[in-house]
Amino acid sequence: MRTALTRLVGVRHPIVQTGMGWVAGPRLVSATANAGALGILASATMTADRLRAAIREVKSRTDAPFGVNLRADASDAGDRVRIMIEEGVRVASFALAPSPELIAELKEAGVVVMPSVGARRHAEKVAAWGADAVIVQGGEGGGHTGEVATTVLLPQVVDAVRIPVVAAGGFFDGRGLVAALAYGAAGIAMGTRFLLTSDSTVPDAVKARYLAASVKDVTLTTAVDGLPHRMLRTPFVDVLEKSGRTGNLLHAVRRAAGFRRLSGLSRRQMVRDGLALRHGKNLSWSQVLLAANTPMLLRSAMVDGRTDLGVMASGQVAGVIEDLPSCAELVRRVMSQAAGIMDALPAGGASMRA
Template identity: 35%
Template sequence: MKTKMTELLGIEHPVMLAGMAYVAVPKLVAAVSNAGGLGMLNPSIYAPEGAREAIREVRSLTDKPFAVNITLWLPGARENAVVALEEKVPVINTSLGRADWIINAAHEYGGKVLATVVMHRHARRSELDGADFLIVTGHEAAAHGGDIGSLVLIPQARAWVNIPIIAAGGFCDGRGLAAALALGAEGISMGTRFMLTQESPVTDDIKQVCLQASAEDTLYSDRFSGIPGRVLKTKMSERIAGQRIVSPVKALSAAREISQMLEVPLWKLFLQSLKTRRSIWSLARQAGEAVGLRKAVEGGDIDLLTFPVGQVAGVINDLPTCKEVIEQTVAEAKEVLEATKAKLLA
């Protein structure tokens, strides 16, 4: 299926993998790219040399285009962006921060930049800065979707900018792809759907819980990562959603965990959080979510973790390969678009 998204990014189908810490690892990224979509690595869990290795591992598994996700708000993100630019990654996806310098540097080697936004001001800023695409993420999404649902957000964003749009939040099949195209997007980005595939590194236990979840089994709050986001309803996430204050001891231990993971000294982490105007408490909340994601991959009691899951989990009930997801999504979208025409009475 061809759209502006496939043409500009050099891929076969207008479907991409969303950036997911601990989940969007080289094997999953390559599986999506090899199936004709756009795989996207999330290097936020690596120090720069780890990010470089992961990028090179993706390249050893696929010769197709892939992307790297840079969440500028996170500690270590600027350093990882520099590595992605040095490695001339074909597509960079930026979010939560000004990315003009990344856009300029990527364009110099022919790379493309997708900017994730949920509001008008950031959409316009990204277009003015030269981003090639916007990814707009609706309220249904796992993790950081905006306040507005995809059905309203996509056409609204279509009117905000002239650059093409990729829709995210609530998509899992061909009906969703057809709807996204109808609403003015050029393709879709999926997180929860690709997390629930054979190649996803999440443990089978968690996959089974997500497969049985209904659309009501998620919680949306700023208490999980410091900014509003959606996670699976568990004993832990319900407890955190009700907690107004993070204990100083927990905050310090979480900050230590991030500092070790990214090989960034604690003092630098504090300085960075001041620069990005975030409190150490919000850093602690974000660390808590990172730990939840790590446990979801390494194995851990589901009741003890916070783990991003979208409302679309309520619609997903199988565990296909990435290739099956992409082929079925595209085939179904074509059928739905034809069948929709046939619904119209003369």
């Protein structure tokens, strides 16, 4: 299936595996790439040296294109961009809008720039700055998310920009891919669905918690860092919501020191990143500290398996996922179902695959 996305990044299928912190490591990214989709390596929780090593590990496992997700507001974003360029990464993905200068540097080196956005105005801004494509996440998506559903947000963005649009938030099968294409998107991005594969390094006990969840077990809370965050509801999340700002702040202070050690950031860099995080969001300093704590809460669950001490970011689709296929099987399944649906459409539907 050829679309504007497959032509732009050089993959066989219009499917993107999102850059999930502590989840989208070399094993998952390379498995996705070998399946013909676009795998995106999550780098925000890595030191710069670890990022370079992770990129090289992915390249040792696959010859297919892949991407790296960066925090555009990180104090060392420029250094990480240069690592990507030096290592020949095909796609740069951003959770926040990268500066025009970063976009220009990447494009000059031949790297495809594909930021994630949650509003029409953000898509318009990065498109004007030279982004090659955008991933549009609706409110159904996991992690930090917005209020507007994908079915409302996606057509707004498709109508507003003239670059390929990738739909995210609520996708898990071939039906969703066909629906996204019908809206005018060039492909879909999935996070939770790729997390729940046999190639994901998330502990089996944690995957079992996701598989057991119903749609109602996926909640949206501001208790973690003051920003809307979609995750599985657990007793620990209930405790966070009942603890209040002071109790959560005490936990955050302890974990922030641990994140500083793991990320390799100095105290000065963490302060600078905190200032960047506050920009345009009117966050208090306590919220900034809680935000710095979030990676450690995610790590507790997604790496250590401690769901009693961590959080599990999740899209609403967790409530309808029931198995753990390999990335290869997942991509085959999505594409086969999509092809069957399009073949069954009235005359003209098959032209969507042209």
